[in-house]
Amino acid sequence: MIQKTPKIINYWEKVDLFEVEEPKKVAVSRLKRHPLNSDIYGVDEEVKDLANQIKMSGWIKPLMINLKGQILGGNRRREAVNLLISQGHLPEDQEVEVSIKKLSEDEEVQFLILDNASRHKTNLQMLREAQYLKMFHQSVTCKNRKTLTSSERSFLDYWEERKQTVKSQKKKKSVKVRDVLGSFMDVSGDQARKGLKVLWLIDLLTDLGRNQEIMEIVEALNKENITVAYKNTRSGKKRTLFNIDI
Known part of the structure; x- marks a missing residue:
């Protein structure tokens, strides 16, 4: 049987x-x-x-x-x-x-980040949040407004509010995605851009198994700041990787 x-x-x-x-x-x-x-x-x-x-x-x-x-x-x-x-x-x-x-998977990203809004975070954690918020924003903006869920519409409305706030505070004629992401981290848009590039390099080095270099970058990122970590990635062996077009 x-x-x-x-x-x-x-x-x-x-x-x-x-x-x-x-x-x-x-x-x-x-x-x-x-x-x-x-x-x-x-x-x-x-x-x-x-x-x-x-x-x-x-x-x-x-x-x-x-x-x-x-x-x-x-x-x-x-x-x-x-x-x-x-x-x-x-x-x-x-x-x-x-x-x-x-x-949905996208909404879970949003929920996780909002649930951790009040916690103390390292620079690395804030950059990870910015990375996922950027992906979530890209995903939502590609959809038809009529098909969005209520939470997705709320996210876009909140994003627009942040955008207008940045525009008013920084007296900018146009506000880029990186400027809004920077507002979540309380840094400039350029700092957010540099931070996300550092994060990209960390992920690349992770795939390559170069743990010592990752530790050095993360230490500079969390114990110092984004600027120091960014400068460190512009020197030595990491520079060749960092200059790859992304």
Whole structure:
């Protein structure tokens, strides 16, 4: 008798959370870090202070997840809870409250960045945000306005507001995408342009496995500033790569 291979059921498809208006409790072990969150903010985040706050208050703010169980809002909270579990302060089957958010991939980028708007960020993290905001803006502006979702329209409206603010503050006749991106980072448009080029080089060096050079650039970027990192990439072996037309 031929045995049929059992169908692997996605946990988030099996558990119908969409119709639950109130947050539902789920074991933290079932939640996954969103890959975009790792791309933008890294994986080695310091969460000791947050873990202590949770330990002292005994309260964990509800997390926002997508249908895959990937966290859209609350990645650091998950890490903090896992830290407390590893320290024996919370049980291994600790549950947290979650709510489901159904978004497109582009909207998930927007949500992740907005959810982290108030956190302290390194220059590298802010550049990653700018990189994804630029891609999201390009994606949305290519669509027919009539087909946009409400969040996409809100994003374009917000972008236009930022654009007009930059135009007024900088007294510019025309405002470029890099100027708006710079406003998110509180730097000039030219600084944003240089920063994104440095980021491009970091990604290229990552593909080439040149980790030592990456560490040098990131250190200059985070401990100094974009200008120092940009100047460092204009010298030595990196200069040839940096001058590649992008």
